[in-house]
Amino acid sequence: MPRRTDSRSKMIHAAAELFRQRGYHATTVSDVVRESGAPRGSTYFHFPGGKAELAREAIARAGDEVEEMTGEAARHADDPASLVRAMAQILTSRLERSGYQSGCAIATMVLELAPRDEAFSAGFDSVFARWRAALVTRFEALGIAPGRAAALADLTISAFEGAAVLSRAARSTDPFTTTTEALISAIGHDTASPPAAPSSPARRAATGRTSRARG
Amino acid sequence: MPRRTDSRSKMIHAAAELFRQRGYHATTVSDVVRESGAPRGSTYFHFPGGKAELAREAIARAGDEVEEMTGEAARHADDPASLVRAMAQILTSRLERSGYQSGCAIATMVLELAPRDEAFSAGFDSVFARWRAALVTRFEALGIAPGRAAALADLTISAFEGAAVLSRAARSTDPFTTTTEALISAIGHDTASPPAAPSSPARRAATGRTSRARG
Numbered sequence: 001m002p003r004r005t006d007s008r009s010k011m012i013h014a015a016a017e018l019f020r021q022r023g024y025h026a027t028t029v030s031d032v033v034r035e036s037g038a039p040r041g042s043t044y045f046h047f048p049g050g051k052a053e054l055a056r057e058a059i060a061r062a063g064d065e066v067e068e069m070t071g072e073a074a075r076h077a078d079d080p081a082s083l084v085r086a087m088a089q090i091l092t093s094r095l096e097r098s099g100y101q102s103g104c105a106i107a108t109m110v111l112e113l114a115p116r117d118e119a120f121s122a123g124f125d126s127v128f129a130r131w132r133a134a135l136v137t138r139f140e141a142l143g144i145a146p147g148r149a150a151a152l153a154d155l156t157i158s159a160f161e162g163a164a165v166l167s168r169a170a171r172s173t174d175p176f177t178t179t180t181e182a183l184i185s186a187i188g189h190d191t192a193s194p195p196a197a198p199s200s201p202a203r204r205a206a207t208g209r210t211s212r213a214r215g
Numbered sequence: 216m217p218r219r220t221d222s223r224s225k226m227i228h229a230a231a232e233l234f235r236q237r238g239y240h241a242t243t244v245s246d247v248v249r250e251s252g253a254p255r256g257s258t259y260f261h262f263p264g265g266k267a268e269l270a271r272e273a274i275a276r277a278g279d280e281v282e283e284m285t286g287e288a289a290r291h292a293d294d295p296a297s298l299v300r301a302m303a304q305i306l307t308s309r310l311e312r313s314g315y316q317s318g319c320a321i322a323t324m325v326l327e328l329a330p331r332d333e334a335f336s337a338g339f340d341s342v343f344a345r346w347r348a349a350l351v352t353r354f355e356a357l358g359i360a361p362g363r364a365a366a367l368a369d370l371t372i373s374a375f376e377g378a379a380v381l382s383r384a385a386r387s388t389d390p391f392t393t394t395t396e397a398l399i400s401a402i403g404h405d406t407a408s409p410p411a412a413p414s415s416p417a418r419r420a421a422t423g424r425t426s427r428a429r430g
Contacts, residue, residue, distance in 0.1 A: 023327045025240035100330045107380050108326035112238045114383040115315045124384035154381070154390055155374060155397035162376030165322050166369070168329040169339035175369055182370035186401030 007038040008046040014038075015051075016058035021101040023108040024055060052119070055109065059123040062105035066131040070138060080142045081184045084156060088180040091160060092173045100171050103164035131157055144187075152187060159183050222253040223261040229253075230266075231273035236316040238323040239270060267334070270324065274338040277320035281346035285353060295357045295406055296399045299371060303395040306375060307388045315386050318379035346372055358406060367402060374398050 014036035018027040029051050033040050047053040073086035094102050106127055115121045135153035140146055159179050166175035229251035233242040244266050248255050262268045288301035309317050321342050330336045350368035355361055374394050381390035 022331075023238060023240065025238065026327060103326065104380075106384075108323075110380050110384050111318065111323035111326060112241060115386045116237075121384060121386065125386075128381050128384055128390070151393050151397040151400075154378075154393040155401075158375075158377030158381060158390065158394040159370060159373045160377065161380045162373030162378075163369075165319075165325050165376045166343050166373060169321075169325050169336060169343055171330045171336065171340075175343070175373065178366050178369040179373040182366040182401070185366075186370075186397070186404065189401065189404040 007036070007042050010036040011038050011043070011046060012054065012057045012061060015054040016061055016105060017102070019055060019058050019109055020103065020105045021098070021108075023112050024051075025112060027051070029054070055120065056123060059106055059109070059120065059127060063127045063130045065105055066127060067134045070131065070134040074138045077138075077142065080139055080144055080152070080187045083138055083142060084180065084184055084187060087156075087160070088176060091164065092167070092176050095164065095167055095176070096173060100168050103168055104161055107161055107164065128157060155186070156183060222251070222257050225251040226253050226258070226261060227269065227272045227276060230269040231276055231320060232317070234270060234273050234324055235318065235320050236313070236323075238327050239266075240327060242266070244269070270335065271338060274321055274324070274335065274342060278342045278345045280320055281342060282349045285346065285349040289353045292353075292357065295354055295359055295367070295402045298353055298357060299395065299399055299402060302371075302375065303391060306379065307382070307391050310379065310382055310391070311388060315383050318383055319376055322376055322379065343372060359402075370401070371398060 011032055015027065015032045018031055018035060029043055029047075032051075032054060033043055038046075044050065047057075049056075069087065069090055073083055073090060076086050077083035091103075106124055109120065110124045113120050114124050132150070132153045135156060136149045139149040139152055144152060160176075163176040163179040166179070167173055226247055230242065230247045233246055233250060244258055244262075247266075247269060248258055253261075259265065262272075264271075284302065284305055288298055288305060291301050292298035306318075321339055324335065325339045328335050329339050347365070347368045350371060351361075351364045354364035354367055359367060375391075378391040378394040381394070382388055
């Protein structure tokens with residue numbers, strides 16, 4: 001008996017990669033079948049909704065992915081600057097390994113489809129909301145004041161999304177690196193001079209480590 | 216006699232708007248003809264290279280556009296923060312007016328096509344290089360140290376590009392506004408206290424990248 005869940009999972013993975021690299025419109029179900037190595041006949045058994053259903057699955061998976069990526073970066077980070085640098089390293093290695101084709105999992109689809117396609121738009125927004133929430137949690141744990149953490153999370157996500165666009169255009173990680181260093185410098189100011197608020201062990205620890213993180 | 220230059224210009228304008236809103240793959244020459252109101256018969260007279268030629272013209276126009284937009288914002292700006300805020304206002308009103316469909320002129324095409332399509336990729340990079348150079352000139356004129364101006368230009372462009380993605384997904388200018396305010400706060404630190412030695416290859420940003428990336 002064919003291992004149906006394997007085929008299904010492989011097809012979602014292949015679809016996600018193609019949507020990421022070239023977008024929704026340039027990806028056909030045939031491309032997905034070919035890339036995944038899944039048996040052609042099973043496509044509409046696994047995905048009766050066709051390409052749109054594959055896209056919904058890929059978008060949901062992108063939400064898991066940004067949370068995992070943030071968690072992975074956080075394991076090696078003991079201050080906000082090193083968290084941002086670790087995420088940037090994960091994202092730039094992916095860009096380099098893919099020959100500058102693999103940026104954000106959903107950005108290409110967002111720009112092609114949002115907000116005209118309402119079925120997808122809520123999914124797109126939910127991916128960014130999950131990334132924002134994961135970042136806010138980590139930033140706060142690393143000593144950023146709650147009010148600032150949300151603003152810095154938005155700046156970080158926007159900067160990474162845009163840097164991926166610039167790096168694909170430049171076929172180089174330089175725009176990503178310059179953007180990340182400027183971002184870290186901005187965050188450094190935040191941790192170096194926190195707003196007047198009750199001091200906490202986390203805040204003091206983060207503040208004390210800032211200079212090392214910049215070096 | 217038909218006014219040929221008018222038809223040509225209208226078609227480039229319509230093509231640029233469609234590529235911006237939905238990307239390269241979902242735009243057909245018929246869409247461009249319909250949107251522009253140009254006579255159908257003249258399409259291949261004006262654009263023997265078809266859709267690809269329309270895209271090249273739209274990309275070249277995007278370079279003019281970012282320079283004009285930066286110049287327009289600079290006319291009302293007497294410090295780096297107000298320059299950034301004025302650019303953000305231009306970009307967010309365009310997003311709002313278009314029902315969150317009209318973000319960056321080239322970002323959708325970059326993510327669909329770069330760097331696989333070499334003919335377009337150099338054009339994409341050149342648009343960002345022109346925006347970067349225009350921003351560096353204005354930042355320096357407004358008192359940012361030369362080494363920092365290039366880094367802040369990259370952060371600003373990345374942040375705006377990414378914020379447009381987030382705002383289209385959210386159908387709201389909120390992510391753009393939060394990102395802009397965090398960016399302005401970062402730039403405020405720069406103007407308030409000149410930084411120590413640059414920690415990134417900032418100087419390269421405005422000059423060396425384009426030729427290397429094209430090579």
